Amino acid sequence: MGRGAHGAQGLARVAVVVRAGAAPLWWSGVAATGFGALPPGVGGRRIGVLAGAAMFIVAAAVVPLVRRRRYVVLARAATRAGKYDVLQDRAVTVRNWRRGHRWWLLLAFAAALGSAFAIPAAGGMLLAGLGTGLRLKAAWIGRRERAGQTLLWVRVDWLGRRGGRPVGKAVKGLRGTGVAAGDAAPGGARRRSAALV
Known part of the structure:
Protein backbone atom coordinates (compact mmCIF):
# COMPACT_ATOMS: atom_id res chain seq x y z
CA MET A 1 0.00 0.00 0.00
CA GLY A 2 1.48 3.32 -1.06
CA ARG A 3 -0.04 6.76 -1.53
CA GLY A 4 -3.82 6.86 -1.37
CA ALA A 5 -6.53 9.50 -1.53
CA HIS A 6 -5.76 12.95 -0.11
CA GLY A 7 -2.03 12.09 -0.20
CA ALA A 8 -2.51 9.41 2.47
CA GLN A 9 0.19 6.81 3.09
CA GLY A 10 0.05 3.21 4.21
CA LEU A 11 2.05 3.01 7.45
CA ALA A 12 3.55 -0.01 9.22
CA ARG A 13 4.76 -0.04 12.81
CA VAL A 14 8.54 0.06 13.07
CA ALA A 15 8.62 -2.17 16.15
CA VAL A 16 6.36 -4.76 14.49
CA VAL A 17 8.65 -4.95 11.45
CA VAL A 18 11.67 -5.46 13.72
CA ARG A 19 9.88 -8.03 15.87
CA ALA A 20 8.44 -10.00 12.92
CA GLY A 21 11.56 -12.14 12.49
CA ALA A 22 12.09 -12.87 16.18
CA ALA A 23 9.71 -15.83 16.55
CA PRO A 24 10.64 -17.73 13.34
CA LEU A 25 14.36 -17.31 14.03
CA TRP A 26 13.97 -18.36 17.67
CA TRP A 27 11.87 -21.47 16.96
CA SER A 28 13.92 -22.57 13.95
CA GLY A 29 17.01 -22.07 16.10
CA VAL A 30 15.56 -24.19 18.90
CA ALA A 31 14.61 -26.93 16.42
CA ALA A 32 18.02 -26.81 14.72
CA THR A 33 19.73 -26.96 18.12
CA GLY A 34 17.75 -30.05 19.10
CA PHE A 35 18.40 -31.90 15.86
CA GLY A 36 21.93 -30.52 15.63
CA ALA A 37 22.87 -32.04 18.98
CA LEU A 38 22.27 -35.57 17.66
CA PRO A 39 25.36 -36.03 15.44
CA PRO A 40 28.68 -36.06 17.35
CA GLY A 41 30.24 -33.73 14.78
CA VAL A 42 33.90 -33.11 14.11
CA GLY A 43 34.46 -30.98 17.18
CA GLY A 44 32.27 -32.95 19.57
CA ARG A 45 29.03 -32.00 21.31
CA ARG A 46 30.65 -30.25 24.26
CA PHE A 56 23.98 -16.93 21.10
CA ILE A 57 25.21 -14.34 23.59
CA VAL A 58 27.10 -12.33 20.97
CA ALA A 59 24.16 -12.33 18.52
CA ALA A 60 21.66 -11.37 21.21
CA ALA A 61 23.93 -8.51 22.31
CA VAL A 62 24.93 -7.19 18.86
CA VAL A 63 21.59 -7.29 16.99
CA PRO A 64 19.90 -4.69 19.24
CA LEU A 65 22.79 -2.29 18.58
CA VAL A 66 22.75 -2.52 14.77
CA ARG A 67 21.78 0.87 13.25
CA ARG A 68 20.63 2.11 16.66
CA ARG A 69 21.89 5.62 15.97
CA ARG A 70 19.76 5.86 12.82
CA TYR A 71 16.70 4.66 14.75
CA VAL A 72 17.30 7.41 17.31
CA THR A 79 6.38 13.87 12.08
CA ARG A 80 2.76 13.44 13.05
CA ALA A 81 0.81 10.96 10.95
CA GLY A 82 -1.81 12.57 8.73
CA LYS A 83 -5.56 12.32 9.13
CA TYR A 84 -5.90 10.12 6.06
CA ASP A 85 -2.87 7.89 6.63
CA VAL A 86 -3.79 4.22 6.82
CA LEU A 87 -2.32 2.26 9.74
CA GLN A 88 -1.47 -1.28 8.71
CA ASP A 89 -2.64 -4.09 11.00
CA ARG A 90 0.03 -5.88 12.98
CA ALA A 91 -0.85 -9.25 11.42
CA VAL A 92 -0.46 -7.85 7.89
CA THR A 93 2.96 -6.37 8.68
CA VAL A 94 4.16 -9.64 10.23
CA ARG A 95 2.81 -11.70 7.32
CA ASN A 96 4.47 -9.45 4.74
CA TRP A 97 7.84 -9.69 6.51
CA ARG A 98 7.69 -13.46 6.82
CA ARG A 99 6.60 -13.95 3.22
CA GLY A 100 9.41 -11.70 2.04
CA HIS A 101 12.00 -13.59 4.09
CA ARG A 102 10.68 -17.18 3.94
CA TRP A 103 13.45 -18.46 1.68
CA TRP A 104 16.13 -16.79 3.79
CA LEU A 105 14.64 -18.38 6.89
CA LEU A 106 14.58 -21.81 5.25
CA LEU A 107 18.18 -21.43 4.04
CA ALA A 108 19.30 -20.32 7.49
CA PHE A 109 17.58 -23.34 9.07
CA ALA A 110 19.16 -25.69 6.53
CA ALA A 111 22.59 -24.14 7.09
CA ALA A 112 22.21 -24.51 10.86
CA LEU A 113 21.33 -28.18 10.45
CA GLY A 114 24.19 -28.77 8.04
CA SER A 115 26.72 -27.10 10.32
CA ALA A 116 25.83 -29.59 13.06
CA PHE A 117 27.95 -32.22 11.35
CA ALA A 118 30.97 -30.01 12.02
CA ILE A 119 29.97 -28.19 15.24
CA PRO A 120 26.88 -29.74 16.86
CA ALA A 121 24.09 -27.38 17.96
CA ALA A 122 26.09 -24.18 17.32
CA GLY A 123 24.23 -23.04 14.20
CA GLY A 124 20.85 -23.45 15.85
CA MET A 125 21.94 -21.49 18.90
CA LEU A 126 23.16 -18.69 16.64
CA LEU A 127 19.72 -18.50 14.99
CA ALA A 128 18.05 -18.42 18.39
CA GLY A 129 20.40 -15.62 19.42
CA LEU A 130 19.45 -13.59 16.35
CA GLY A 131 15.77 -14.03 17.19
CA THR A 132 16.39 -12.98 20.78
CA GLY A 133 18.31 -9.93 19.58
CA LEU A 134 15.41 -8.82 17.39
CA ARG A 135 13.00 -9.15 20.30
CA LEU A 136 15.35 -7.10 22.49
CA LYS A 137 15.61 -4.44 19.77
CA ALA A 138 11.81 -4.25 19.50
CA ALA A 139 11.61 -3.94 23.30
CA ARG A 162 10.76 -7.95 1.43
CA GLY A 163 9.01 -5.50 3.72
CA GLY A 164 11.71 -5.52 6.34
CA ARG A 165 13.91 -2.39 6.31
CA PRO A 166 12.32 0.12 8.71
CA VAL A 167 15.40 2.39 8.71
CA GLY A 168 16.86 1.48 5.33
CA LYS A 169 18.29 3.99 2.86
CA ALA A 170 14.89 4.48 1.23
CA VAL A 171 13.36 5.65 4.52
CA LYS A 172 13.34 9.45 4.57
CA GLY A 173 11.57 9.78 7.91
CA LEU A 174 9.14 8.21 10.35
CA ARG A 175 5.60 9.13 11.36
CA GLY A 176 4.24 9.26 14.87
CA THR A 177 0.86 8.62 16.49
CA GLY A 178 -0.49 8.43 20.00
CA VAL A 179 0.09 5.21 21.94
CA ALA A 180 -3.54 4.12 21.50
CA ALA A 181 -3.32 3.98 17.70
CA GLY A 182 -3.25 0.68 15.82
CA ASP A 183 -3.58 -2.85 17.16
CA ALA A 184 -0.06 -3.30 18.53
CA ALA A 185 1.30 -2.10 21.86
CA PRO A 186 4.60 -0.18 22.26
CA GLY A 187 7.35 -2.59 21.22
CA GLY A 188 5.18 -4.33 18.63
CA ALA A 189 3.45 -7.00 20.74
CA ARG A 190 -0.28 -7.65 20.47
CA ARG A 191 -2.39 -5.42 22.65
CA ARG A 192 -3.83 -7.42 25.53
CA SER A 193 -7.32 -6.11 24.94
CA ALA A 194 -7.13 -7.12 21.27
CA ALA A 195 -5.84 -10.58 22.18
CA LEU A 196 -8.91 -11.19 24.37
CA VAL A 197 -11.39 -10.40 21.61
Whole structure:
Protein backbone atom coordinates (compact mmCIF):
# COMPACT_ATOMS: atom_id res chain seq x y z
CA MET A 1 0.00 0.00 0.00
CA GLY A 2 1.48 3.32 -1.06
CA ARG A 3 -0.04 6.76 -1.53
CA GLY A 4 -3.82 6.86 -1.37
CA ALA A 5 -6.53 9.50 -1.53
CA HIS A 6 -5.76 12.95 -0.11
CA GLY A 7 -2.03 12.09 -0.20
CA ALA A 8 -2.51 9.41 2.47
CA GLN A 9 0.19 6.81 3.09
CA GLY A 10 0.05 3.21 4.21
CA LEU A 11 2.05 3.01 7.45
CA ALA A 12 3.55 -0.01 9.22
CA ARG A 13 4.76 -0.04 12.81
CA VAL A 14 8.54 0.06 13.07
CA ALA A 15 8.62 -2.17 16.15
CA VAL A 16 6.36 -4.76 14.49
CA VAL A 17 8.65 -4.95 11.45
CA VAL A 18 11.67 -5.46 13.72
CA ARG A 19 9.88 -8.03 15.87
CA ALA A 20 8.44 -10.00 12.92
CA GLY A 21 11.56 -12.14 12.49
CA ALA A 22 12.09 -12.87 16.18
CA ALA A 23 9.71 -15.83 16.55
CA PRO A 24 10.64 -17.73 13.34
CA LEU A 25 14.36 -17.31 14.03
CA TRP A 26 13.97 -18.36 17.67
CA TRP A 27 11.87 -21.47 16.96
CA SER A 28 13.92 -22.57 13.95
CA GLY A 29 17.01 -22.07 16.10
CA VAL A 30 15.56 -24.19 18.90
CA ALA A 31 14.61 -26.93 16.42
CA ALA A 32 18.02 -26.81 14.72
CA THR A 33 19.73 -26.96 18.12
CA GLY A 34 17.75 -30.05 19.10
CA PHE A 35 18.40 -31.90 15.86
CA GLY A 36 21.93 -30.52 15.63
CA ALA A 37 22.87 -32.04 18.98
CA LEU A 38 22.27 -35.57 17.66
CA PRO A 39 25.36 -36.03 15.44
CA PRO A 40 28.68 -36.06 17.35
CA GLY A 41 30.24 -33.73 14.78
CA VAL A 42 33.90 -33.11 14.11
CA GLY A 43 34.46 -30.98 17.18
CA GLY A 44 32.27 -32.95 19.57
CA ARG A 45 29.03 -32.00 21.31
CA ARG A 46 30.65 -30.25 24.26
CA ILE A 47 32.66 -27.88 22.06
CA GLY A 48 29.63 -27.35 19.84
CA VAL A 49 27.38 -26.38 22.74
CA LEU A 50 30.00 -24.06 24.24
CA ALA A 51 30.63 -22.40 20.88
CA GLY A 52 26.88 -22.13 20.29
CA ALA A 53 26.32 -20.53 23.69
CA ALA A 54 28.99 -17.94 22.91
CA MET A 55 27.43 -17.21 19.51
CA PHE A 56 23.98 -16.93 21.10
CA ILE A 57 25.21 -14.34 23.59
CA VAL A 58 27.10 -12.33 20.97
CA ALA A 59 24.16 -12.33 18.52
CA ALA A 60 21.66 -11.37 21.21
CA ALA A 61 23.93 -8.51 22.31
CA VAL A 62 24.93 -7.19 18.86
CA VAL A 63 21.59 -7.29 16.99
CA PRO A 64 19.90 -4.69 19.24
CA LEU A 65 22.79 -2.29 18.58
CA VAL A 66 22.75 -2.52 14.77
CA ARG A 67 21.78 0.87 13.25
CA ARG A 68 20.63 2.11 16.66
CA ARG A 69 21.89 5.62 15.97
CA ARG A 70 19.76 5.86 12.82
CA TYR A 71 16.70 4.66 14.75
CA VAL A 72 17.30 7.41 17.31
CA VAL A 73 17.80 10.13 14.67
CA LEU A 74 14.68 9.16 12.73
CA ALA A 75 12.60 8.79 15.89
CA ARG A 76 13.53 12.28 17.08
CA ALA A 77 12.59 13.76 13.72
CA ALA A 78 9.32 11.82 13.36
CA THR A 79 6.38 13.87 12.08
CA ARG A 80 2.76 13.44 13.05
CA ALA A 81 0.81 10.96 10.95
CA GLY A 82 -1.81 12.57 8.73
CA LYS A 83 -5.56 12.32 9.13
CA TYR A 84 -5.90 10.12 6.06
CA ASP A 85 -2.87 7.89 6.63
CA VAL A 86 -3.79 4.22 6.82
CA LEU A 87 -2.32 2.26 9.74
CA GLN A 88 -1.47 -1.28 8.71
CA ASP A 89 -2.64 -4.09 11.00
CA ARG A 90 0.03 -5.88 12.98
CA ALA A 91 -0.85 -9.25 11.42
CA VAL A 92 -0.46 -7.85 7.89
CA THR A 93 2.96 -6.37 8.68
CA VAL A 94 4.16 -9.64 10.23
CA ARG A 95 2.81 -11.70 7.32
CA ASN A 96 4.47 -9.45 4.74
CA TRP A 97 7.84 -9.69 6.51
CA ARG A 98 7.69 -13.46 6.82
CA ARG A 99 6.60 -13.95 3.22
CA GLY A 100 9.41 -11.70 2.04
CA HIS A 101 12.00 -13.59 4.09
CA ARG A 102 10.68 -17.18 3.94
CA TRP A 103 13.45 -18.46 1.68
CA TRP A 104 16.13 -16.79 3.79
CA LEU A 105 14.64 -18.38 6.89
CA LEU A 106 14.58 -21.81 5.25
CA LEU A 107 18.18 -21.43 4.04
CA ALA A 108 19.30 -20.32 7.49
CA PHE A 109 17.58 -23.34 9.07
CA ALA A 110 19.16 -25.69 6.53
CA ALA A 111 22.59 -24.14 7.09
CA ALA A 112 22.21 -24.51 10.86
CA LEU A 113 21.33 -28.18 10.45
CA GLY A 114 24.19 -28.77 8.04
CA SER A 115 26.72 -27.10 10.32
CA ALA A 116 25.83 -29.59 13.06
CA PHE A 117 27.95 -32.22 11.35
CA ALA A 118 30.97 -30.01 12.02
CA ILE A 119 29.97 -28.19 15.24
CA PRO A 120 26.88 -29.74 16.86
CA ALA A 121 24.09 -27.38 17.96
CA ALA A 122 26.09 -24.18 17.32
CA GLY A 123 24.23 -23.04 14.20
CA GLY A 124 20.85 -23.45 15.85
CA MET A 125 21.94 -21.49 18.90
CA LEU A 126 23.16 -18.69 16.64
CA LEU A 127 19.72 -18.50 14.99
CA ALA A 128 18.05 -18.42 18.39
CA GLY A 129 20.40 -15.62 19.42
CA LEU A 130 19.45 -13.59 16.35
CA GLY A 131 15.77 -14.03 17.19
CA THR A 132 16.39 -12.98 20.78
CA GLY A 133 18.31 -9.93 19.58
CA LEU A 134 15.41 -8.82 17.39
CA ARG A 135 13.00 -9.15 20.30
CA LEU A 136 15.35 -7.10 22.49
CA LYS A 137 15.61 -4.44 19.77
CA ALA A 138 11.81 -4.25 19.50
CA ALA A 139 11.61 -3.94 23.30
CA TRP A 140 14.11 -1.07 23.20
CA ILE A 141 11.98 0.69 20.56
CA GLY A 142 8.96 0.08 22.80
CA ARG A 143 10.67 1.79 25.73
CA ARG A 144 11.37 4.82 23.55
CA GLU A 145 7.75 4.84 22.39
CA ARG A 146 6.46 4.75 25.96
CA ALA A 147 8.88 7.45 27.07
CA GLY A 148 7.85 9.74 24.23
CA GLN A 149 4.19 8.65 24.26
CA THR A 150 4.52 8.23 20.49
CA LEU A 151 4.26 5.09 18.37
CA LEU A 152 6.68 5.04 15.42
CA TRP A 153 5.50 4.18 11.90
CA VAL A 154 7.22 3.88 8.54
CA ARG A 155 5.75 4.17 5.06
CA VAL A 156 5.00 0.74 3.63
CA ASP A 157 6.40 1.64 0.21
CA TRP A 158 9.75 2.48 1.82
CA LEU A 159 10.20 -0.93 3.43
CA GLY A 160 11.68 -2.59 0.35
CA ARG A 161 10.59 -5.64 -1.59
CA ARG A 162 10.76 -7.95 1.43
CA GLY A 163 9.01 -5.50 3.72
CA GLY A 164 11.71 -5.52 6.34
CA ARG A 165 13.91 -2.39 6.31
CA PRO A 166 12.32 0.12 8.71
CA VAL A 167 15.40 2.39 8.71
CA GLY A 168 16.86 1.48 5.33
CA LYS A 169 18.29 3.99 2.86
CA ALA A 170 14.89 4.48 1.23
CA VAL A 171 13.36 5.65 4.52
CA LYS A 172 13.34 9.45 4.57
CA GLY A 173 11.57 9.78 7.91
CA LEU A 174 9.14 8.21 10.35
CA ARG A 175 5.60 9.13 11.36
CA GLY A 176 4.24 9.26 14.87
CA THR A 177 0.86 8.62 16.49
CA GLY A 178 -0.49 8.43 20.00
CA VAL A 179 0.09 5.21 21.94
CA ALA A 180 -3.54 4.12 21.50
CA ALA A 181 -3.32 3.98 17.70
CA GLY A 182 -3.25 0.68 15.82
CA ASP A 183 -3.58 -2.85 17.16
CA ALA A 184 -0.06 -3.30 18.53
CA ALA A 185 1.30 -2.10 21.86
CA PRO A 186 4.60 -0.18 22.26
CA GLY A 187 7.35 -2.59 21.22
CA GLY A 188 5.18 -4.33 18.63
CA ALA A 189 3.45 -7.00 20.74
CA ARG A 190 -0.28 -7.65 20.47
CA ARG A 191 -2.39 -5.42 22.65
CA ARG A 192 -3.83 -7.42 25.53
CA SER A 193 -7.32 -6.11 24.94
CA ALA A 194 -7.13 -7.12 21.27
CA ALA A 195 -5.84 -10.58 22.18
CA LEU A 196 -8.91 -11.19 24.37
CA VAL A 197 -11.39 -10.40 21.61
